[in-house]
Amino acid sequence: QVQLVESGGGLVQAGGSLRLSCSASGRTFSDDAVGWFRQAPGKEREFVAAIRWSSDSPYYGDPAKGRFTIARDNAKNTVYLQMSSLKPEDTALYSCAGPGSGRLQDTSSYSYWGRGTQVTVSS
Numbered sequence: 038q039v040q041l042v043e044s045g046g047g048l049v050q051a052g053g054s055l056r057l058s059c060s061a062s063g064r065t066f067s068d069d070a071v072g073w074f075r076q077a078p079g080k081e082r083e084f085v086a087a088i089r090w091s092s093d094s095p096y097y098g099d100p101a102k103g104r105f106t107i108a109r110d111n112a113k114n115t116v117y118l119q120m121s122s123l124k125p126e127d128t129a130l131y132s133c134a135g136p137g138s139g140r141l142q143d144t145s146s147y148s149y150w151g152r153g154t155q156v157t158v159s160s
Contacts, residue, residue: 038063038064038149039061039062039063039064039135039136039148039149040061040062040063040149041059041060041061041071041133041134041135041149041150041151042059042060042151042152043057043058043059043060043131043132043133043151043152043153043154044057044058044060044154045057045058045154046131046154046155046156046157047155047156047157048157048158048159049123049156049157049158049159050158050159051123051124051125051158051159051160052122052123053123053158054119054120054121054122054123055120055123055156056117056118056119056120057073057117057118057120057131057133057154057156058115058116058117058118059071059073059115059116059117059118059133059151060113060114060115061114061115061116061133061135062114063149068089068090068091068138069089069090069135069136069137069138070087070088070089070090070096070135070136070137070138070141071087071088071090071109071116071133071134071135071136071137072084072085072086072087072133072134072135072137072141072142072146072147073085073086073087073107073116073118073131073132073133073134074131074132074133074134074144075100075127075129075130075131075132075156076129076130076132076153077126077128077129077130080129082132082144083098083100083129084098084141084142084143084144085097085098085100085101085105085118085131086098086101086105086107086118087107087137087141087142088107088108088109088116090109090111095107095108096141096142098142100127104120104121104122104123105118105119105120105121106118106119106121107119116133118131120156123156123158124158125158125159125160126158127156127158128156128157128158129155129156130153130154130155130156131153131154131155131156132150132151132152132153132154133150133151134147134148134149134150134151135147135148135149136148136149
């Protein structure tokens with residue numbers, strides 16, 4: 038079993054930055070990935086970014102390209118999502134998921150989910 042706990046959300050003005058953390062515990066494998074997704078009220082869950090524990094190659098969804106950076110600290114079993122140039126449309130509940138395999142942009146590729154951390158961007 039894998040446990041995932043997100044932190045770092047909050048209220049920020051447009052143009053600001055936040056760093057989200059996803060702390061993982063339990064059974065993981067080096068080829069597994071951790072993904073970040075977000076869901077705004079009334080909208081479907083959306084892929085943001087993912088990274089494998091064994092690779093430095095990240096995967097980004099459209100919302101993240103050019104503004105967000107995903108990184109991992111294997112020693113801390115933590116994955117970070119650095120978000121910059123935030124926009125009001127980035128307001129959502131951000132959740133991490135793992136272990137991921139296959140198509141990392143698909144929610145079905147993940148078995149466990151954290152409860153999420155709220156990000157609110159004011160205009």
